[in-house]
Amino acid sequence: MSSRPIPHSRIFVTGFARGLSVIEAFGAGHKSLSVADAAQRTGLDRAVVRRLLLTLAGLGYARIDGKQFELTGKVLRLGYSYLAASALDVTLQPYLAELSAEIGEAVSVSVLDGNDVVFVARSEQPGNRVAFVVSMGMRLPAYASASGRVLMSALADSEVSARLRGTRRDKRTPATVVGERELVKLVRQARSDGHAVSWEELEEGLVGIAVPLGNRGGTMVASLNTNTNAVRAQARQRVQRMLPRLKAMARRVAEVLP
Amino acid sequence: MSSRPIPHSRIFVTGFARGLSVIEAFGAGHKSLSVADAAQRTGLDRAVVRRLLLTLAGLGYARIDGKQFELTGKVLRLGYSYLAASALDVTLQPYLAELSAEIGEAVSVSVLDGNDVVFVARSEQPGNRVAFVVSMGMRLPAYASASGRVLMSALADSEVSARLRGTRRDKRTPATVVGERELVKLVRQARSDGHAVSWEELEEGLVGIAVPLGNRGGTMVASLNTNTNAVRAQARQRVQRMLPRLKAMARRVAEVLP
DNA sequence: CCCTTTTGTGCGCTCTGCGCTCAAATGAGC
DNA sequence: GCTCATTTGAGCGCAGAGCGCACAAAAGGG
Numbered sequence: 001m002s003s004r005p006i007p008h009s010r011i012f013v014t015g016f017a018r019g020l021s022v023i024e025a026f027g028a029g030h031k032s033l034s035v036a037d038a039a040q041r042t043g044l045d046r047a048v049v050r051r052l053l054l055t056l057a058g059l060g061y062a063r064i065d066g067k068q069f070e071l072t073g074k075v076l077r078l079g080y081s082y083l084a085a086s087a088l089d090v091t092l093q094p095y096l097a098e099l100s101a102e103i104g105e106a107v108s109v110s111v112l113d114g115n116d117v118v119f120v121a122r123s124e125q126p127g128n129r130v131a132f133v134v135s136m137g138m139r140l141p142a143y144a145s146a147s148g149r150v151l152m153s154a155l156a157d158s159e160v161s162a163r164l165r166g167t168r169r170d171k172r173t174p175a176t177v178v179g180e181r182e183l184v185k186l187v188r189q190a191r192s193d194g195h196a197v198s199w200e201e202l203e204e205g206l207v208g209i210a211v212p213l214g215n216r217g218g219t220m221v222a223s224l225n226t227n228t229n230a231v232r233a234q235a236r237q238r239v240q241r242m243l244p245r246l247k248a249m250a251r252r253v254a255e256v257l258p
Numbered sequence: 259m260s261s262r263p264i265p266h267s268r269i270f271v272t273g274f275a276r277g278l279s280v281i282e283a284f285g286a287g288h289k290s291l292s293v294a295d296a297a298q299r300t301g302l303d304r305a306v307v308r309r310l311l312l313t314l315a316g317l318g319y320a321r322i323d324g325k326q327f328e329l330t331g332k333v334l335r336l337g338y339s340y341l342a343a344s345a346l347d348v349t350l351q352p353y354l355a356e357l358s359a360e361i362g363e364a365v366s367v368s369v370l371d372g373n374d375v376v377f378v379a380r381s382e383q384p385g386n387r388v389a390f391v392v393s394m395g396m397r398l399p400a401y402a403s404a405s406g407r408v409l410m411s412a413l414a415d416s417e418v419s420a421r422l423r424g425t426r427r428d429k430r431t432p433a434t435v436v437g438e439r440e441l442v443k444l445v446r447q448a449r450s451d452g453h454a455v456s457w458e459e460l461e462e463g464l465v466g467i468a469v470p471l472g473n474r475g476g477t478m479v480a481s482l483n484t485n486t487n488a489v490r491a492q493a494r495q496r497v498q499r500m501l502p503r504l505k506a507m508a509r510r511v512a513e514v515l516p
Numbered sequence: 517c518c519c520t521t522t523t524g525t526g527c528g529c530t531c532t533g534c535g536c537t538c539a540a541a542t543g544a545g546c
Numbered sequence: 547g548c549t550c551a552t553t554t555g556a557g558c559g560c561a562g563a564g565c566g567c568a569c570a571a572a573a574g575g576g
Contacts (some may be wrong), residue, residue: 010533010554010558011308011533012315012533013273013277013310013495013532013533015272015532016274016276017317019273020277020317023336023339026339035523035524036522036524045524045565046525047567048565050525051271051565052271052274055271056274057268057270058270058275059278071340072340072371073376073378075336075337075338075339076340077339077371078278079280079334079336079338080285080337080397081282081285082284082285096559112331112335113330113332113335118331118334136530143490155525196354197468214296268526268564270563270564272564273532292554293555294553301534303534304554305533305534305536305556306533306535308556309534320575325554344554
């Protein structure tokens, strides 16, 4: 006679949904959780959480240490399913490497998840020539990053406003734009320019440059971005030199994206 | 009268386990799956898979496009739970940046998952000074990488043998060691040396260097690694110069790891 | 040492979700 | 365009999975 949150839609596997929420209950500052901790964080009954955690442990996604549960590296496979699936990572790597070498800065590819930009591929050019892929997972707030504005430019203005309204917008640096109307205008700008540049809005000294990555059909699937340093001399000219190269690469990549 | 794989252990949430296997059914070359595809790949009944996929979609982890399902960026949150939780990423970042600057090469931290080494943190030093974290997810075969050997050195020899036997060991370069006995010996070597070096075993021209990262209690929690180029002159001396710095940093880091 | 609070777990009952089934859609062949 | 074959979507009755109560066992607190 207690909780009846979902009226059993008959096509919804409650146990699965609850399990996923348990995985997400881990996170910053919650490396290990006891059954009771996890129950509190998810709002589920302790017995339920216990079964779910033991299931995770049984499958190797978690480890039991006394009464504390910890996720194992295996959970990365779940996220990896997405990355490997959206062949972005693998398909794009040679292009990213080439572009990175050309412009002398690390380049990356990101997609939109809610109000965050999520990085899914990256290539760096660290003086040393051994190409080494490390990708995935990092999140940035969409409103304050060039890539976020490019990605949001694929949405309708009303949707952009709605998302902005639903996000905490911190003034991360003095230059960060946080006003909803202003941001919508910047997204519109990105739409018509076919690129976005963010000057020290995310971090002092950091300039973000992003262009949309479309497929042959012309639908935007991701954003191609790079950064440069605002404090070095001639940052402006540098950005102006980089932009056409990013766009040229985006055009080439469009041919190979499904 | 069909499948009865698990006799209901009473603490195992089947729906959850099956759901996770559905997520993993996506992956390289399987960006989008129909209900039937996913059913075949997981070996589950179509009706079951359909419910699970619809559940994923309902929660925003998947998107429906006609009869094809696709994972969304939200699944990265699941893996991210692990990364954020194992504060490795955040805690280590300043140390990694310092080390990377000191030795002039990208450095990274990895953990063991089964037979793979998984990267969980990284810092690069790409000429530009803007520190930018991109981490997570990349996998390498443990047997052929320095970090893998260091990480396996925390296991008992018998366990190492067992894992090696259960892995396909390709000769990725002429230098790759693939013999089980030889590899066990190398792991033992890593254990007594407190480090491992892999000369062009993973990729031609690439030298991997790894040391264990322990916590105060002395239990190994990860591996700290870097790479250098085998073809540049004096690679050997360079490795000899880098090793003590890696070890010194590992000692410092041990103080801050839980 | 007793009492309070927190945590772990057994177990009966109900409601979930399984997987049979059939219907609808798709498409192949003529 | 019609028929047949095949694939996909859903309804529904039944059984047993898993819910959550309630008790037990630790873990403090005074």
